[in-house]
Amino acid sequence: MPVNLREPGALAPIAGARWASADAAIKKPGGDDMALLVLDEGATAAGVFTRNVFAAAPVVLARRHLATAAPRALLINSGNANAGTGVEGEADALTCCRRVAEALGLQTEQVLPFSTGVIGQRLPMARIEPVLPDLARALAEDAWLGAARAIMTTDTVPKGVTRCIEIDGAPVTLTGISKGSGMIRPDMATMLSFVATDASVAASDLDHALREAVNTSFNSITVDGDTSTNDAAMLCATGAGVVLAPDRPGWSAFVDALRDVMVTLACAIVRDAEGATRFITLAVEGAASVDEARAVAFTVAHSPLFKTAAFAGDPNWGRILAAVGRAPVTDLTIDGVDIALDAVPIVAGGQPRADYREADAAAVMAQPEFTVHIRLGRGDAAATIWTSDLSYEYVRINAEYRS
Amino acid sequence: MPVNLREPGALAPIAGARWASADAAIKKPGGDDMALLVLDEGATAAGVFTRNVFAAAPVVLARRHLATAAPRALLINSGNANAGTGVEGEADALTCCRRVAEALGLQTEQVLPFSTGVIGQRLPMARIEPVLPDLARALAEDAWLGAARAIMTTDTVPKGVTRCIEIDGAPVTLTGISKGSGMIRPDMATMLSFVATDASVAASDLDHALREAVNTSFNSITVDGDTSTNDAAMLCATGAGVVLAPDRPGWSAFVDALRDVMVTLACAIVRDAEGATRFITLAVEGAASVDEARAVAFTVAHSPLFKTAAFAGDPNWGRILAAVGRAPVTDLTIDGVDIALDAVPIVAGGQPRADYREADAAAVMAQPEFTVHIRLGRGDAAATIWTSDLSYEYVRINAEYRS
Structure with missing residues (x-):
């Protein structure tokens, strides 16, 4: 679908x-x-x-x-x-x-x-x-x-x-x-x-x-x-x-x-991605360069843990932060990282915000499409990447592709 | 399991x-x-x-x-x-x-x-x-x-x-x-x-x-x-x-x-990887450096298409070759690449061997564990990486992790 x-x-x-x-x-x-x-x-x-x-x-x-x-x-x-x-x-x-x-x-x-x-x-x-x-x-x-x-x-x-x-x-x-x-x-x-x-x-x-x-x-x-x-x-x-x-x-x-x-x-x-149930926009801002913004966005977009959480509609923001944390970016510090789902701010300075309520984020992720905003606090460059979730159907399609 | x-x-x-x-x-x-x-x-x-x-x-x-x-x-x-x-x-x-x-x-x-x-x-x-x-x-x-x-x-x-x-x-x-x-x-x-x-x-x-x-x-x-x-x-x-x-x-x-x-x-x-049904050894030889051998092995190991084919037991060797082809290695040419599954040679010089019979490769991949041998023809360095397949169960475990 x-x-x-x-x-x-x-x-x-x-x-x-x-x-x-x-x-x-x-x-x-x-x-x-x-x-x-x-x-x-x-x-x-x-x-x-x-x-x-x-x-x-x-x-x-x-x-x-x-x-x-x-x-x-x-x-x-x-x-x-x-x-x-x-x-x-x-x-x-x-x-x-x-x-x-x-x-x-x-x-x-x-x-x-x-x-x-x-x-x-x-x-x-x-x-x-x-x-x-x-x-x-x-x-x-x-x-x-x-x-x-x-x-x-x-x-x-x-x-x-x-x-x-x-x-x-x-x-x-x-x-x-x-x-x-x-x-x-x-x-x-x-x-x-x-x-x-x-x-x-x-x-x-x-x-x-x-x-x-x-x-x-x-x-x-x-x-x-x-x-x-x-x-x-x-x-x-x-x-x-x-x-x-x-x-x-x-x-x-x-x-x-x-x-x-x-x-x-x-x-x-x-x-129309294989098995997709979500259409996800990754908008990275505050990067030192466009390459850096793209590197962070693609690291999150390729994380099977982020993708399965998206499939589940689970606002498991730790998986987003963990993916940002391993992105190939020099001298990144997690203390400068903010994360929001659509208009719901979740992480500020690498930590969950005091006013964060999981129900707000869960409502965003229950939608068929949403945006993950990631701010790195390092500069003015930005990049937008689009991806899908990882579902049972993706596995089925690719396991059965030739059979 | x-x-x-x-x-x-x-x-x-x-x-x-x-x-x-x-x-x-x-x-x-x-x-x-x-x-x-x-x-x-x-x-x-x-x-x-x-x-x-x-x-x-x-x-x-x-x-x-x-x-x-x-x-x-x-x-x-x-x-x-x-x-x-x-x-x-x-x-x-x-x-x-x-x-x-x-x-x-x-x-x-x-x-x-x-x-x-x-x-x-x-x-x-x-x-x-x-x-x-x-x-x-x-x-x-x-x-x-x-x-x-x-x-x-x-x-x-x-x-x-x-x-x-x-x-x-x-x-x-x-x-x-x-x-x-x-x-x-x-x-x-x-x-x-x-x-x-x-x-x-x-x-x-x-x-x-x-x-x-x-x-x-x-x-x-x-x-x-x-x-x-x-x-x-x-x-x-x-x-x-x-x-x-x-x-x-x-x-x-x-x-x-x-x-x-x-x-x-x-x-x-x-x-014991989440949802694993296969234990896969990736043995890369003939690389110009150990870093290069590891880069190729990890690119294959992280390919969802290779991992789902492994889950299916499908010797879809094109997916292995495609992953090798996009590995971050300078000046790689596919004409020098050989691939074997355990003792079954499949690809020589980037093409399927004339004597390749899919049934032989399928028998290897039907096993719970097997080795993918990749020879790059560029030097003497080698690396061995171990990984698992990507199954429905991986998706289930990670989608339901917090529920």
Whole structure:
């Protein structure tokens, strides 16, 4: 049961970006497991990828192709990560790109492959290859939701969002989809996310905007601290609409809207985290640096003891303080640490406040979402991280994943 | 259900070290929750403590007293950690020391306090103080097992071990007890461990031997990556027996026996880890440094995805490789990584071996204990870490801990 997350309503089409999806019988329960995004000529694109050194074959290939040519097609499959598959895996991914390129009249390097699912198994090419021409024929601008569904693995809800802004009287639309619910600790990337806009943006500006937005969105969530072998976040601009650039009016409005889209998609992943019953915001303030604030927030977010207490709705604040106390921060003293749950102050100077009543904190933690405020008293830097709790269901999903 | 761990049989008494235990109604289900160890005059002692900056009141006091005087009495309570209790908590711990000192005719600084249990609640002094004189009257050399039982919290089995060696024809005995089953990632210390020997050892030599033994025992285990606010490992030498020193014969035999005792006690904690169904050894070889080997081992040991796969007995080796791939190691390449489960080789050069059959690996993981061998191909350094799996029961215990 996702936490306060519903299927997205209408996802606005992006002029110049067309999707198709299909079922190649890769995923267990049926349903579409292949999606193809095709961009009109002249589109630009940027991408960030996992920093796990055990990168999957499609990541290796997508990085290489992105460095070589302007992408025109993105092919995604769910149900199989094509990771740990060695040179054969790379050959399979390359074959997929080649077949898509043939069907669309593109160069192979203009096609980027993405895979997500089980690690260590070869792609079922005999089932995938026949589907690729079908995908190329079925492309439509109004097919974002179907694509959001096709890239799901253990996700229970498709994830997508649209934002429309006006820049100098002209409309600019951003639509994005994402997938992910476990093995989530993006590192310069997310699980899988594909965002497109109809604006016209130079590839280098797009790359810059993407990296900034990723830091405070996909790089600020964690479910279980495990980074995937296949994480990727792509941002595409079809060029069908207004021209945007950092030195033109409206750039900051565009960057804000992009960040909003990416935070929404990132938080949707946490809301749908495997077994999640709580959506938890960790807001650390008073740090000497943003890195320090993030280190403290992630240490709490990864603590199984904090996560199980959150599952139980138990305001066992000692576990928060103990996690802060072991965070990799130099010369931290616990006497300067304040903790509050939503508007309920609990700890001041490393000790429970005299006016603290456990019932107040228990009421906060009984909610499906709440914020843990941690003040370090060391400086002015802050960071916000989103995470989920650790439940029986998380264990069940991950114990039974392959059975 | 602990993994291959039974109640210790006979724990040999140590001449010059006497224990007593009692019930002060601190722990929920009854049973003893106070223990007192008294050492004869002339004994030496060494201790290592948690590096969590949120250290509990008894840790603050024990550190201070240990720096001031030669310890003669160690007072331990379970059921309440006396952590996050501020100046009142320190006053409570000091009062305990003072009362024990009065009852035994010692200086207050010769008494060291230790607490373990719930964080953030004051010690129930009204119930503890009357028990202290009783403890001082009930001391006996043959009471190690009762003490091992009294210091338990969520432990299901008391933990203790005895080793007897002969040095130059004279017997030397070491007996130790430990407690701990969750919030386990010792950092220069353990949960609680008390080891005594009848040898005569200078305090500085004892300190050196303890720190070395701790590194490859208590500092090489993890259950959930959470370090406690109360961790402490104490080593006492009563001086009733032979004189040992680094420049005398038998010192290395003594150090080996000490390490054996501490590894047994540390592994007993992992075998009795909260909800554990597997006892897992992570043996990393071929690292450029011991730190690097430990970093890789701990990254795998802390991966919830590896731990849930272990619970399921699922040889999902991609999760091991993905954890290795995100370990904080500079310039790691996955192409040099080999993985084996016990004697079953699985991954070579970052890819599954051609002769790998999943049934072989599944047979290894069906066992209650097994070893994950990881070879990095970067150098000659190695490290061994012990950990447990992540089960429904872990979540239940930690979600219901205070209810």
